[in-house]
Amino acid sequence: xxxxxxxxxxxxxxxxxxxxxxxxxxxxxxxxxxxxxxxxxxxxxxxxxxxxxxxxxxxxxxxxxxxxxxxxxxxxxxxxxxxxxxxxxxxxxxxxxxxxxxxxxxxxxxxxxxxxxxxxxxxxxxxxxxxxxxxxxxxxxxxxxxxxxxxxxxxxxxxxxxxxxxxxxxxxxxxxxxxxxxxxxx
Numbered sequence: 001x002x003x004x005x006x007x008x009x010x011x012x013x014x015x016x017x018x019x020x021x022x023x024x025x026x027x028x029x030x031x032x033x034x035x036x037x038x039x040x041x042x043x044x045x046x047x048x049x050x051x052x053x054x055x056x057x058x059x060x061x062x063x064x065x066x067x068x069x070x071x072x073x074x075x076x077x078x079x080x081x082x083x084x085x086x087x088x089x090x091x092x093x094x095x096x097x098x099x100x101x102x103x104x105x106x107x108x109x110x111x112x113x114x115x116x117x118x119x120x121x122x123x124x125x126x127x128x129x130x131x132x133x134x135x136x137x138x139x140x141x142x143x144x145x146x147x148x149x150x151x152x153x154x155x156x157x158x159x160x161x162x163x164x165x166x167x168x169x170x171x172x173x174x175x176x177x178x179x180x181x182x183x184x185x186x
Contacts, residue, residue: 013040025178039182047182051136054170055179058146061167062132066125073116138183147171 010019012031019029023040030040039047134142146167153164170176 013042025182036185037181039178039185044182044185047138047179051138052173052176052179054173054176055135058167058170059132059136061163062128062135062146066128070117070121070125073120074113076116138180140180140184143171143180 010022010029011017012019012034013028014034015031017031017033020032021035021038022029023035023043024038025043026040028040028042034041036044131142131145135146150164150167150171153160153167155161156164
């Protein structure tokens with residue numbers, strides 16, 4: 001195809017020089033200076049200036065999932081702390097060191113809640129945030145990682161199946177794939 005373009009005499013969209021290829025995105029012809037790997041410089045610059053809606057939705061879904069799980073861990077930790085603290089407080093009413101034992105039980109519950117949130121935030125929340133930022137910047141490794149996670153989500157019927165299939169649909173649309181490909185061109 002490129003040989004046919006070079007021999008046909010088509011000119012570059014930007015400078016009129018001999019074209020070496022045709023843009024996959026808009027069909028314009030480009031020279032060696034104004035295009036690379038199947039895309040013209042104009043389309044590459046446009047890809048750097050915007051993020052497709054599907055990628056933005058996936059990024060916000062990652063952020064929302066991280067926030068939801070952190071909140072769930074907060075309430076789970078408080079519930080666990082209450083389950084530990086309540087018997088201690090009840091036992092405390094029948095003893096002379098009651099107020100001290102009740103305070104220890106409530107403090108233990110609070111420490112457990114903070115510990116759950118801190119561990120989860122470091123293990124899951126922070127990586128999800130950075131993966132979301134990388135995905136928003138067009139990193140192909142982040143897209144690959146999210147596609148793998150989406151395939152695993154398909155096994156979590158019914159909610160995981162819905163979320164995983166929507167993410168796979170959004171990330172595998174042709175304009176989104178072209179956007180990632182153009183973003184990878186330096």
